[in-house]
Amino acid sequence: MSLLDSLNSALARREAKSARRRLTVLPQTAVDFSSNDFLSLSTSPAYRNRFLSHLNNTPESFPFASGGSRLLDGNSAYAEELERFVAAFHKAPTALLFNSGFDANVGVLSSIPQPGDLVVYDELIHASIHEGMRLSRAGKRQMFSHSSPTALRDVLRAEVEADREVQSGTRNVFIVIESIYSMDGDMAPIKEFIQVVDELLPRGNGYFIVDEAHATGVFGPRGAGVVQQLGVQDRMFIRVHTFGKALASHGAMVLCGSETRDYLINYARSVIYTTALGFPFLASIRTSYELLSSGQTESLQQRVQQLIRHLRYRLDGLVMNPSVMFEVDHYPTSPIVSLRTSQPRLLASACQQDGYVVRAIMPPTIPEGKERVRVCLHAGNTEEEIDGLVRTIQAWLDERLARTAHL
Ligand SMILES: Cc1ncc(COP(=O)(O)O)c(C=O)c1O
Structure with missing residues (x-):
């Protein structure tokens, strides 16, 4: 087998397991429930202004x-x-x-x-x-x-x-x-x-x-x-x-x-x-x-905690059915939440279609059988965005249930 044949067959094996990785660029208008920018500092004017002033206040020879x-x-x-x-x-x-x-x-x-x-x-x-x-x-x-x-x-x-x-x-x-x-x-x-x-x-x-x-x-x-x-x-x-x-x-x-x-x-x-x-x-x-x-990010830390409580409250209100495998794994103070399902790619793409960036996480990043959609909260998210995301999740669960009922 040539080298390229070996590479392609490795990719095909990943594809067959729905585990092939791809680079994606999502629209800038999409709501970020995925990145690790937990404090939303990367878009914060306080961060940008201070950073630019550090850059500008150095001698030109620097x-x-x-x-x-x-x-x-x-x-x-x-x-x-x-x-x-x-x-x-x-x-x-x-x-x-x-x-x-x-x-x-x-x-x-x-x-x-x-x-x-x-x-x-x-x-x-x-x-x-x-x-x-x-x-x-x-x-x-x-x-x-x-x-x-x-x-x-x-x-x-x-x-x-x-x-x-x-x-x-x-x-x-x-x-x-x-x-x-x-x-x-x-x-x-x-x-x-x-x-x-x-x-x-x-x-x-x-x-x-x-x-x-x-x-x-x-x-x-x-x-x-x-x-x-x-x-x-x-x-x-x-x-x-x-x-x-x-x-x-x-x-x-x-x-x-x-x-x-x-x-x-x-x-x-x-x-x-x-x-x-x-x-x-x-x-x-x-x-x-x-x-x-200087303590300027403390309010962002607190805001993340508020949003964690809000998401938790909303997720607790999801109407689930045992015939659709779905579990929520989350810890009281953590901005990282796992939506465990056997079809994480379908759930992630339903969320993405509604404008919410979330990612399916598949083996080998996580152990076999622990597939999930990873949701991350950021200080810059809003309660309305969380409500919208949870509505999309509910609609997806309802649709999966309807499909199961027709089988
Ligand atoms: C726990 C952990 N350690 C280390 C790293 C690597 O850090 P970096 O992205 O700065 O290379 C990551 C993420 O990428 C991580 O999640």
């Missing part, structure tokens, strides 16, 4: 492009000051910029676990963490059931019993989680996980790595994240905050101690062998953190 890797010509006093600013906001010793959350996770997971170490990870962690683990020199990886302290305890207990080095504290164990899960929107039981680790790894060889991509800006004091909401920042070895979601920007920072930062600068290939973010990106990250730290 280069816009970074000009190289951080280790060569891509570093600047501006980047270093931004890292200090973000670290202070997050009550972290230091911060290190990466070009994206993907790069941050790949950099951390591929370099930090040492040969022979153990990595224990939640079954729903992001693809970028899997990518980093694949490149890692860790001796072993163990998955545990999603957000289950009991499952974490079982995995750790088995490792402690089987491996003297884990038990004696000479082998490092990394526990890798997200604080808010990107597809389900649920919050990890971080405090319970800490208890389990304290109990089973009392010699201090358990290290948490937590990805706060979906919590940044939305959860915690002034949007600082779930870890700070719980006040457990000193227990996290590494926190990853990404800027491409609620912060309307791009890039990510790894929050960690200074030795870890130095180590990453020396060993994380996704920071060493890539051109660093240029000034416009740094200025946009600075813009969003200035808005966060």
Whole structure:
């Protein structure tokens, strides 16, 4: 079979499972119930004006492009000051910029676990963490059931019993989680996980790595994240905050101690062998953190919470019938809601036809059998838009029921 035949047959297999991915551009007039722009900062005049003034208030000689890797010509006093600013906001010793959350996770997971170490990870962690683990020199990886302290305890207990080095504290164990899960929107039981680790790894060889991509800006004091909401920042070895979601920007920072930062600068290939973010990106990250730290986004956080309550109330009013498989998965404070159905593409396209942008999420992004339509709320959505979306969902459910009745 030629190469192109192989590629085409792989695509055809995805097509047959209704899982083929395609790039789409939806009309600008459509209502956004899909993007990760949770605070609607990307269209906020406050954000735009502050960002433009940062751009305009630099001397004309100031280069816009970074000009190289951080280790060569891509570093600047501006980047270093931004890292200090973000670290202070997050009550972290230091911060290190990466070009994206993907790069941050790949950099951390591929370099930090040492040969022979153990990595224990939640079954729903992001693809970028899997990518980093694949490149890692860790001796072993163990998955545990999603957000289950009991499952974490079982995995750790088995490792402690089987491996003297884990038990004696000479082998490092990394526990890798997200604080808010990107597809389900649920919050990890971080405090319970800490208890389990304290109990089973009392010699201090358990290290948490937590990805706060979906919590940044939305959860915690002034949007600082779930870890700070719980006040457990000193227990996290590494926190990853990404800027491409609620912060309307791009890039990510790894929050960690200074030795870890130095180590990453020396060993994380996704920071060493890539051109660093240029000034416009740094200025946009600075813009969003200035808005966060001055409290200007708090009202947006509250608005998102109001809309979550409204959507929940409306979804609770849906008239369902057991012959049409449909379930709503949502968590009380999360702007991410899953509409679980066996026909997510049909539901998503019914919503899109009515002018609401939602996406069908299919395997392999999520496990087989967990197909869904993902709905995200944003500070800029209105109650009327939510009412309209839920009317469309109800009409689709009624139509599915009528079809089933005719079969
Ligand atoms: C949990 C999680 N981590 C990391 C990433 C990657 O971040 P970025 O989009 O900045 O590469 C994403 C999303 O894309 C994510 O959902």
